[in-house]
Amino acid sequence: MTTVYAIDGRRVQTLEDFWRVIGEAVNGPGGYFGRNLDALHDCLHGGMGAPEDDDYVFEWRHHEASRRNLGYTETARQLKFRLDRCHPSNRPLVKADLRAARAGTGPTVFDWLTGILDEHGKLRLA
Structure with missing residues (x-):
């Protein structure tokens, strides 16, 4: 039986919110499941924070809210930090990536995250 970890997209307004929400989904309040894209890859490969059972999926509910919030404005903010x-x-x-984000082109933070989750076969958009 597949374990479903729900991500409430209405609670994800920034990348920092995403790290908190996914950590709580897997490991409860204050839980960890990565705090950067590399850590997310590691967790999905069975590193720190990964569920014991490999048969799980993240169901990203209300993902359209996250798609809007994690769009080009948030992408430019994250790229400025980077x-x-x-x-x-x-x-x-x-x-170059920052210029593109400011111009409203290229991948967004939402694209980065869904790409990683999808690459590992762990994403279900709802």
């Missing part, structure tokens, strides 16, 4: 912390050799790429 630009401020990234290695100098990565700055040209991050700057």
Whole structure:
């Protein structure tokens, strides 16, 4: 039987909200399930925070609310954070991504997250 972890998209207005909501879905209040994209990949591969049983899926309910909230404005905000912390050799790429987000093009934070979850076969949009 597949375990379903519900993500309430109405509670996800920022990327930081997503980390909190997915952590709580899997591990209860204050629970951890990654705090960055690399950690999310690790958790889905059975790293820290992953459920013991591999037969689980994240059902992202009200995902359209999250899609709006995690759109280009949030993407630009996250890319600005990334630009401020990234290695100098990565700055040209991050700057280009930031320009694209500010212009309303390219992948969004929502796309990043759903892409990772879908890649692992762990996503159901509801």
